[in-house]
Amino acid sequence: MKEYVMNPNKALWEKGDFTRIAANMRESGDSLVASLGITRGMKVLDLGCGDGTTALPAARLGAEVLGVDVAANLVAAGNDRARAEGLANCRFQEGDASDLKDLADTSFDLVVSIFGAMFAPRPQDVAREMVRVTRPGGRIVMGNWIPNDPTLVAQILKISAAYSPPPPEGFVSPMTWGIEDTVAERFVGAGIARDRVSFARDTYAFNHAGPPSGLVDAFRTYYGPTMNAFEAAQKEGRADSLHQELNALFNAQNASGRSDTTSIPATFLRVTVNV
Numbered sequence: 571m572k573e574y575v576m577n578p579n580k581a582l583w584e585k586g587d588f589t590r591i592a593a594n595m596r597e598s599g600d601s602l603v604a605s606l607g608i609t610r611g612m613k614v615l616d617l618g619c620g621d622g623t624t625a626l627p628a629a630r631l632g633a634e635v636l637g638v639d640v641a642a643n644l645v646a647a648g649n650d651r652a653r654a655e656g657l658a659n660c661r662f663q664e665g666d667a668s669d670l671k672d673l674a675d676t677s678f679d680l681v682v683s684i685f686g687a688m689f690a691p692r693p694q695d696v697a698r699e700m701v702r703v704t705r706p707g708g709r710i711v712m713g714n715w716i717p718n719d720p721t722l723v724a725q726i727l728k729i730s731a732a733y734s735p736p737p738p739e740g741f742v743s744p745m746t747w748g749i750e751d752t753v754a755e756r757f758v759g760a761g762i763a764r765d766r767v768s769f770a771r772d773t774y775a776f777n778h779a780g781p782p783s784g785l786v787d788a789f790r791t792y793y794g795p796t797m798n799a800f801e802a803a804q805k806e807g808r809a810d811s812l813h814q815e816l817n818a819l820f821n822a823q824n825a826s827g828r829s830d831t832t833s834i835p836a837t838f839l840r841v842t843v844n845v
């Protein structure tokens with residue numbers, strides 16, 4: 571309990587069970603990893619790895635993968651998944667993207683962080699740590715949600731914020747990692763030349779074997795930021811209104827062409843840093 575008071579970031583992600591959301595994101599994790607040019611023996615750090623949506627496919631390609639996440643429950647889930655698949659080249663440990671104190675300088679060929687490090691506090695420290703642990707000639711690839719983007723996750727976070735109390739003074743929104751100039755500045759601040767940072771728009775799909783309302787329920791029950799929004803809304807008697815807004819959003823964005831199956835594409839900013 572004491573640690574929860576000290577680290578609200580960790581508490582947020584341990585609160586729910588992100589494995590229940592990640593289960594809907596595996597196909598996109600596989601496709602993204604397939605695009606990274608991973609070769610056998612490559613040393614890969616997956617930062618904010620969750621239960622291994624990108625770490626496991628990287629290990630299947632023969633990389634030596636370390637997954638680091640602030641949430642103990644997700645680290646355990648990742649290790650269980652790797653063990654169940656017999657992937658001895660994939661392990662998970664606890665750590666904080668703002669301070670990777672257990673990781674040596676220049677120890678990875680590739681640092682991947684898909685909707686992970688963007689949620690850590692002190693973004694300038696995060697950029698510096700990612701650069702520090704990447705070897706010269708190596709790469710950093712981040713996937714970050716984009717503020718005010720009309721697609722799913724930016725809208726979930728925007729709707730949720732409207733039902734939540736204002737963040738504490740000095741809080742830097744994770745969504746700032748979706749703004750190209752801000753991201754470039756952070757890496758320049760970490761010693762990287764501006765022309766070594768590049769950007770592209772990419773898409774992740776949320777695929778759920780049921781109607782969109784089932785996916786809304788998964789977010790309400792298992793996704794820390796949405797759980798918090800519902801708790802705050804409940805206190806003001808507005809939980810039903812939040813539920814309705816999310817149901818409308820998920821239904822409007824369902825691209826499956828059927829009402830009993832869900833497939834929702836979400837746009838993100840893909841950041842590549844050549845270290």
Ligand SMILES: C[S@@+](CC[C@H](N)C(=O)[O-])C[C@H]1O[C@@H](n2cnc3c(N)ncnc32)[C@H](O)[C@@H]1O
Nearest residue numbers: 583618619620623639640641666667686689690
């Ligand atoms: C939206 S989930 C994405 C997980 C995973 N990358 C995936 O694609 O399924 C965000 C993840 O970032 C992790 N995270 C949040 N803050 C972190 C921090 N300070 N250091 C490391 N991981 C963090 C959370 O625990 C969670 O697993």
